[in-house]
Amino acid sequence: MSATRTARDRARQEITLEITQAARRHLAEKGAAALSLRAVARDLEMAPSALYRYFPSRDALLTALIIEAYDSIADHVEQAVGSVPAEEFLPRWRAACRAVRGWAHTHPHEYALIYGSPVPGYAAPQETIPSGSRIPLLLLALVKDAWIAGALTDTPTHPALPEAVAEQANRLADAIHLGDLPRPLLLRAVAAWTQLFGAVSLELFGQLKGAFTDDTPVFTYAVDVMAHSLGFHEKKK
Amino acid sequence: MSATRTARDRARQEITLEITQAARRHLAEKGAAALSLRAVARDLEMAPSALYRYFPSRDALLTALIIEAYDSIADHVEQAVGSVPAEEFLPRWRAACRAVRGWAHTHPHEYALIYGSPVPGYAAPQETIPSGSRIPLLLLALVKDAWIAGALTDTPTHPALPEAVAEQANRLADAIHLGDLPRPLLLRAVAAWTQLFGAVSLELFGQLKGAFTDDTPVFTYAVDVMAHSLGFHEKKK
DNA sequence: TGTACATCAGTGAACGCGCGTTCACTGATGTAC
DNA sequence: TGTACATCAGTGAACGCGCGTTCACTGATGTAC
Numbered sequence: 001m002s003a004t005r006t007a008r009d010r011a012r013q014e015i016t017l018e019i020t021q022a023a024r025r026h027l028a029e030k031g032a033a034a035l036s037l038r039a040v041a042r043d044l045e046m047a048p049s050a051l052y053r054y055f056p057s058r059d060a061l062l063t064a065l066i067i068e069a070y071d072s073i074a075d076h077v078e079q080a081v082g083s084v085p086a087e088e089f090l091p092r093w094r095a096a097c098r099a100v101r102g103w104a105h106t107h108p109h110e111y112a113l114i115y116g117s118p119v120p121g122y123a124a125p126q127e128t129i130p131s132g133s134r135i136p137l138l139l140l141a142l143v144k145d146a147w148i149a150g151a152l153t154d155t156p157t158h159p160a161l162p163e164a165v166a167e168q169a170n171r172l173a174d175a176i177h178l179g180d181l182p183r184p185l186l187l188r189a190v191a192a193w194t195q196l197f198g199a200v201s202l203e204l205f206g207q208l209k210g211a212f213t214d215d216t217p218v219f220t221y222a223v224d225v226m227a228h229s230l231g232f233h234e235k236k237k
Numbered sequence: 238m239s240a241t242r243t244a245r246d247r248a249r250q251e252i253t254l255e256i257t258q259a260a261r262r263h264l265a266e267k268g269a270a271a272l273s274l275r276a277v278a279r280d281l282e283m284a285p286s287a288l289y290r291y292f293p294s295r296d297a298l299l300t301a302l303i304i305e306a307y308d309s310i311a312d313h314v315e316q317a318v319g320s321v322p323a324e325e326f327l328p329r330w331r332a333a334c335r336a337v338r339g340w341a342h343t344h345p346h347e348y349a350l351i352y353g354s355p356v357p358g359y360a361a362p363q364e365t366i367p368s369g370s371r372i373p374l375l376l377l378a379l380v381k382d383a384w385i386a387g388a389l390t391d392t393p394t395h396p397a398l399p400e401a402v403a404e405q406a407n408r409l410a411d412a413i414h415l416g417d418l419p420r421p422l423l424l425r426a427v428a429a430w431t432q433l434f435g436a437v438s439l440e441l442f443g444q445l446k447g448a449f450t451d452d453t454p455v456f457t458y459a460v461d462v463m464a465h466s467l468g469f470h471e472k473k474k
Numbered sequence: 475t476g477t478a479c480a481t482c483a484g485t486g487a488a489c490g491c492g493c494g495t496t497c498a499c500t501g502a503t504g505t506a507c
Numbered sequence: 508t509g510t511a512c513a514t515c516a517g518t519g520a521a522c523g524c525g526c527g528t529t530c531a532c533t534g535a536t537g538t539a540c
Contacts, residue, residue: 008482008536015483033270033357036526049528050484058527116354118442120270129447136448159461164454172448190448191432191459197444198435199428205355207434210366211373211409211427217401222428224396229466245503245515252516273493286495287517295494 016054018044020064024110027065031109032119037061059122066124069110070131073103077135081142089146090232096139097196097223104200115201136193137176143189143230144181152231155185185230192226253291255281257301261347264302268346269356274298296359303361306347307368310340314372318379326383327469333376334433334460341437352438373430374413380426380467381418389468392422422467429463 022043026035037058041048055061080099084092104111114132118124146152161169161183169183178186199222202208203215212218259280263272274295278285292298317336321329341348350356351369383389398406398420406420415423436459439445440452449455 006537011483011536031354031357037528038526047485048526049486049530052528053483112354115439115442115444117268117349120268124443132444159458159465162454162458164451165458168449168451168455171450187455187458188462190455191436191462194436194439194459195428195432196435197439198433199431201352201438202431202434205352206361207352207369212405213408214401214405217399218405218424218427221396221399221402221424222431225425225428225466228396229462243504248503248516274495275493284518285493286497286519289495290516 012054019051019054019061020068023061023065024068027109027113028107029109032062032065032113035062035065062119062122063125063127065110066114066128067131069107069114070128070134072107072110073100073114074131074134074138076103077138081138086145087149087151088235089142089149089151090227090234092142093146093227093230093232094220094223096142097226098220100135100196101200101203101219104204108204111200111204115197116205136190139193139196140176140178140186140189143185144178146232147181147185152185153233155182155231156229157184161187188230192230195222195226249291256288256291256298257305260298260302261305264346264350265344266346269299269302269350272299272302299356299359300362300364302347303351303365304368306344306351307365307371309344309347310337310351311368311371311375313340314375318375323382324386324388325472326379326386326388327464327471329379330464330467330469331457331460333379334463335457337372337433338437338440338456341441345441348437348441352434353442373427376430376433377413377415377423377426380422381415383467383469384418384422389422390470392419392468393466394421398424425467429467432459432463 019040022040023035026039026043037051038048040061041051051061055064077096077099080095080102081092084095086092104115113119143152165187166183169186172190173179173181173183173186199219203219208215256277259277260272263276263280274288275285277298278288288298292301314333314336317332317339318329321332323329341352355361402424403420406423409427410416410418410420410423436456440456445452
């Protein structure tokens with residue numbers, strides 16, 4: 001029967017897991033470029049050819065790791081946001097940003113794999129999109145929730161939206177069901193997203209080296225400036 | 238005499254140039270990871286070992302390319318900014334941002350080399366810092382000039398600067414002689430810088446894929462939002 | 475429950491590739507007298 | 508100006524490395540009767 005799990009099935013699942021775990025360890029320690037099938041096989045004391053029973057190619061293994069990494073950071077952010085009461089919008093926003101940076105710092109190579117320069121000779125397949133979209137969707141949802149709850153200060157109307165921008169904003173809003181979320185707010189949320197990842201990337205990739213002795217307060221402040229520009233604010237007591 | 242240039246000297250200089258040019262071509266076509274000494278040597282129809290007369294190692298060649306790339310983008314931005322009258326601050330800002338994105342689009346692999354994930358096994362030496370700092374310094378100078386000219390609207394004071402942030406801002410201002418440029422303004426300029434590169438990187442590295450059908454107007458709008466948050470504005474006629 | 479065959483995991487050797495770097499060498503260019 | 512020696516560019520072979528992938532194979536597990 002189809003529900004019966006044979007010993008083979010079970011072994012297969014376990015070993016697949018062991019392979020991705022070993023691969024993730026290599027990725028974490030040396031980075032994506034140093035990740036080779038042979039190295040993973042050595043780690044597991046298998047013949048290199050044995051891995052081909054589990055992954056059809058190195059690229060397939062890479063894809064699995066990319067999806068894992070996206071899910072790992074998204075889980076981390078979700079968990080951080082979830083630990084703040086739902087109506088505390090500003091703290092939720094801060095928690096999300098802090099979680100992105102925190103994960104990046106504890107998983108630098110994984111971060112580089114998904115948000116750094118594309119791996120040479122590797123084209124990310126469609127399968128990575130759902131996991132890769134989780135964080136931007138989460139950030140947009142956070143903004144939308146706050147807006148619906150009436151918790152944002154008046155959205156700035158300046159600068160006015162040129163036609164072409166409004167069109168792009170409408171398309172995106174339709175695609176991901178944002179309803180009538182004000183378009184300037186939507187665009188600011190996208191900008192906040194780009195800034196968040198820009199700040200983390202520049203820091204992690206060494207571009208900020210020398211500018212500050214401690215990047216943390218600067219990042220935290222930048223997050224608050226972003227939050228402010230989105231209309232988040234401290235609750236009145 | 239020391240001023241005399243022998244044929245050997247001249248040849249050496251020319252060939253060094255040919256090597257970096259060939260290397261840059263490889264970099265532009267296939268990316269940094271595919272850049273090998275042997276491939277460059279093949280291109281120039283030299284023995285691979287001959288390159289060691291010009292560069293002590295592959296890493297030295299990479300360093301040369303990194304510096305070239307930083308200088309290339311900085312030249313491009315400087316030229317774009319320079320072609321706008323000095324007192325037109327908002328147009329200058331827009332020109333700078335557009336130039337960064339434009340260069341990134343025409344030189345994607347070079348952009349990835351300098352602003353993407355660090356090349357595995359390669360640690361950027363100190364020598365790259367002066368060239369790498371040119372753009373941030375240029376952006377900060379632009380903001381400072383506008384401020385000195387009194388061309389910015391009142392700098393927002395909210396959110397207030399926590400002590401730790403003020404300290405970092407002061408250090409940076411001292412280090413690069415920004416005088417009494419208001420600290421919130423300075424920090425917003427840094428944030429604008431991170432957003433600029435964040436937007437370009439996310440777009441170039443494929444994270445925005447699917448969100449918009451045309452990224453240009455969205456980018457342009459984001460630049461104007463940034464400019465607005467820095468106090469840039471259209472001149473009154 | 476027992477047997478015959480099909481499926482599948484894993485092995486080990488091999489292929490063909492490209493890489494950075496070293497080394498002893500040849501021959502041309504530069505320099506001191 | 509001419510000669511003797513030193514410097515340096517470039518060659519070609521070699522070293523040692525690691526990689527992804529293929530293939531014919533053995534032996535264990537699963538399945539149909």
